[in-house]
Amino acid sequence: xxxxxxxVMVAKPGLDGHxxxxxxxxxxxxxxxxxxxxxGCHQTPEQIVSAAVQEDVDLLGLSCLxxxxxxxxxxxxxxxxxxxxxxxxxxxxxxxxxxxFQLLYDAGLKAIFVPGATLDTIVTWINTNVKPRA
Amino acid sequence: MEIxxxxxxxxxxxxxxxxxxxxxxxxxxxxxxxxxxPLTGRAHVIGITGSPGAGxxxxxxxxxxxxxxxxxxxxxLAVDPTSPFTGGAILGDRIRMQxxxxxxxxxxxxxxxRGALGGLAKAVGDAIHVMDVLxxxxxxxxxxxxxxxxxxxxxxxxxxxxxxxxGMGDEIQAxxxxxLEIADIFVVNKADREGSSKLSRELMAMLDxxxxxxxxxxxxxxxxxxxxxxxxxxxxxxxxDICNKIEExxxxxxxxxxxxxxxxxxxxxxxxxxxxxxxxxxxxxxxxGSGRMEELIEKVMxxxxxxxxxxxxxxxxxxxxxx
Numbered sequence: 226x227x228x229x230x231x232x233v234m235v236a237k238p239g240l241d242g243h244x245x246x247x248x249x250x251x252x253x254x255x256x257x258x259x260x261x262x263x264x265g266c267h268q269t270p271e272q273i274v275s276a277a278v279q280e281d282v283d284l285l286g287l288s289c290l291x292x293x294x295x296x297x298x299x300x301x302x303x304x305x306x307x308x309x310x311x312x313x314x315x316x317x318x319x320x321x322x323x324x325x326f327q328l329l330y331d332a333g334l335k336a337i338f339v340p341g342a343t344l345d346t347i348v349t350w351i352n353t354n355v356k357p358r359a
Numbered sequence: 360m361e362i363x364x365x366x367x368x369x370x371x372x373x374x375x376x377x378x379x380x381x382x383x384x385x386x387x388x389x390x391x392x393x394x395x396x397p398l399t400g401r402a403h404v405i406g407i408t409g410s411p412g413a414g415x416x417x418x419x420x421x422x423x424x425x426x427x428x429x430x431x432x433x434x435x436l437a438v439d440p441t442s443p444f445t446g447g448a449i450l451g452d453r454i455r456m457q458x459x460x461x462x463x464x465x466x467x468x469x470x471x472x473r474g475a476l477g478g479l480a481k482a483v484g485d486a487i488h489v490m491d492v493l494x495x496x497x498x499x500x501x502x503x504x505x506x507x508x509x510x511x512x513x514x515x516x517x518x519x520x521x522x523x524x525x526g527m528g529d530e531i532q533a534x535x536x537x538x539l540e541i542a543d544i545f546v547v548n549k550a551d552r553e554g555s556s557k558l559s560r561e562l563m564a565m566l567d568x569x570x571x572x573x574x575x576x577x578x579x580x581x582x583x584x585x586x587x588x589x590x591x592x593x594x595x596x597x598x599x600d601i602c603n604k605i606e607e608x609x610x611x612x613x614x615x616x617x618x619x620x621x622x623x624x625x626x627x628x629x630x631x632x633x634x635x636x637x638x639x640x641x642x643x644x645x646x647x648g649s650g651r652m653e654e655l656i657e658k659v660m661x662x663x664x665x666x667x668x669x670x671x672x673x674x675x676x677x678x679x680x681x682x
Contacts, residue, residue: 228473229383230446255447260471265454272460274451281375293375310372358379 229357231259234282236273237266238301239268241291246318253344257351272302278310284355287317295320299332306333314355318342363394366492371466374493378468381489382482392485395492400622402434402491403609404498407511408478408538409522411504414548415454417574418522418594419501422594423459426497433459434495435467436487438480440503448472452501466495478502484515484629507537515627517621518608520601522546523562525554533561534568542580543608546601550584559584576615577606642677653663 235251237244240350244266254261262280264273277285285305287298298317305311317329318338326337335354365373405422406417416437425431437452450543459465468490470480480486481522490498502512513519521542522606533539539562547559560583574580581604585597612618647650658664 230471230473232379253448255442255449256445258445258447260448260450261449263454263468264457265451268457269461272457275460276457276467278372279375279460279468280453281379281448282373293417308372316503352601357383358376 230332231284231351231355231357232282233259233275233284233286233351234262234264234273234277234278235286235288236268236276237270238270238273238286239289239293240296241289241293242266244288246290247288248359250288250318250344250347253348254351257348261352270297270304273301274304274308274310277305277313278308279289282313283357284351285313287314287315287319289317290321292320293319294323295328297348298329298334302333316350333345360391360394362391363398363492365633366489367398367494368393369494371493374489375468376674377489378482378486381485381569382470382473384479389560390484392488393610395488399488399491402487402495402498403518404487404500404516405605406500406502406516406519407522408502408505408509408512408519408541409546409548410506410524410527413504413522414585414588415501415504415522416452418520418546418585419452419499420456420458421588421598422499422602422605423456423465424595425598427464429602431496432464432494434490434493434498435465435501436483436498437467437469437492437501438483438503439469439471441471441473443474446473466490466493472503475511476507476509476511479511479515480645482485484625484632487515490603503536510538510541513541514624517545517612517618518542518605520546520605522548523558524549525552525558527558533565539565540573543578544601544604545580545582547582547584549587549601551586555584573622576611576617578611578615591680596608596674620646638678642673645677646673 228261235247237247249259251263262321264276287301290296294317302315305313314335315333317334321337321339329337336350362373376389377391407419409415419435426433439448439452441448441449448471450471453467453469456467470482472480475481483500487498500515519541521538545562548554559582566579583601583604586593588594655669659666659669
């Protein structure tokens with residue numbers, strides 16, 4: 226009798242203490258039935274990737290409102306690749322101008338959610354695109 | 360088996376995936392545990408329990424630091440509750456431990472209770488085995504925030520820490536059965552707050568009243584005070600003292616030949632769990648799948664049959680060979 230459950234990590238890389246959004250998402254993911262690991266603010270990409278591997282998550286959601294996403298998000302996806310853990314899907318959110326989207330998709334992000342995205346949209350996207358490991 | 364080798368070689372990714380598969384009860388994970396089982400029994404398992412917000416995660420973080428300074432590797436299993444409504448969970452214990460995230464000698468894994476009531480997750484026992492084979496010298500198991508009754512942690516630990524904070528109630532609370540009976544070490548946390556001396560006195564009085572037989576091998580639980588975590592000097596000193604006390608307790612278990620009795624509890628629980636999973640669950644699944652369960656519930660509700668006769672009937676049909 227197996228019971229696969231989606232494990233999702235919500236992480237905030239960099240020097241950005243605005244974690245209300247991340248907490249709202251963590252709560253929303255809990256209500257969607259996922260197991261959510263939240264690591265708190267001010268994390269380095271190394272800390273985030275290490276935690277994601279230790280927790281064996283299916284999905285890693287990054288939140289950054291400081292404008293450093295151009296550096297931090299690709300740093301996370303590169304480290305995941307280096308550790309052979311790039312099967313962990315990465316999505317991102319925050320104050321991200323549209324002209325940066327392509328750069329982040331190229332770095333390996335699978336989706337980007339910016340202000341205005343509803344919780345429903347995000348959960349529906351996850352339910353459609355992320356399957357717990359077989 | 361390849362995965363056994365990987366875990367013996369310290370492969371965190373493989374270990375974490377295996378723990379995941381154990382939580383999700385994948386059949387192949389059970390097979391792996393069979394291979395790992397003979398290799399276990401090396402680590403010192405420390406249980407940390409106490410009410411929500413008592414400071415378990417912060418203490419765990421401090422203890423990781425102490426044990427790392429002594430050159431030991433540390434595994435942490437941190438349990439948080441699953442929602443009874445959605446099945447989801449927020450696992451936030453590791454927020455307090457993230458400073459160790461990049462230390463290869465520390466492996467922190469969060470687990471959700473998934474309906475288990477004893478303060479742990481069902482997979483904790485097996486997850487301890489995985490961390491043991493992985494080579495962790497110390498395994499710290501942090502329970503969910505507990506109340507009076509969630510004492511499953513004693514079945515899995517060599518040393519149990521019960522974390523208390525001032526303001527827990529009157530003297531009668533201290534003589535009630537349950538969680539206060541399972542401590543090898545009491546931690547009076549946030550001891551700079553009002554009421555901490557009273558709490559320590561009540562614990563002391565409780566221990567004074569206990570019959571000598573309550574202290575296994577003559578170990579009287581210690582009462583350790585920890586003050587404000589934001590004052591690093593006194594906090595670290597208190598943590599060092601607790602760490603030493605934990606090692607003293609393990610030495611006591613070894614010297615008095617008590618490790619066996621602790622591990623007997625674990626073996627008993629593991630066997631009981633395995634029997635339940637192997638015998639009861641397939642029967643329940645069959646009943647559910649065939650719709651027979653629904654029929655029986657209906658009949659019991661209408662008093663056409665009593666639950667005991669129904670159960671005996673099921674036993675006769677399914678377990679004949681076993682009875």
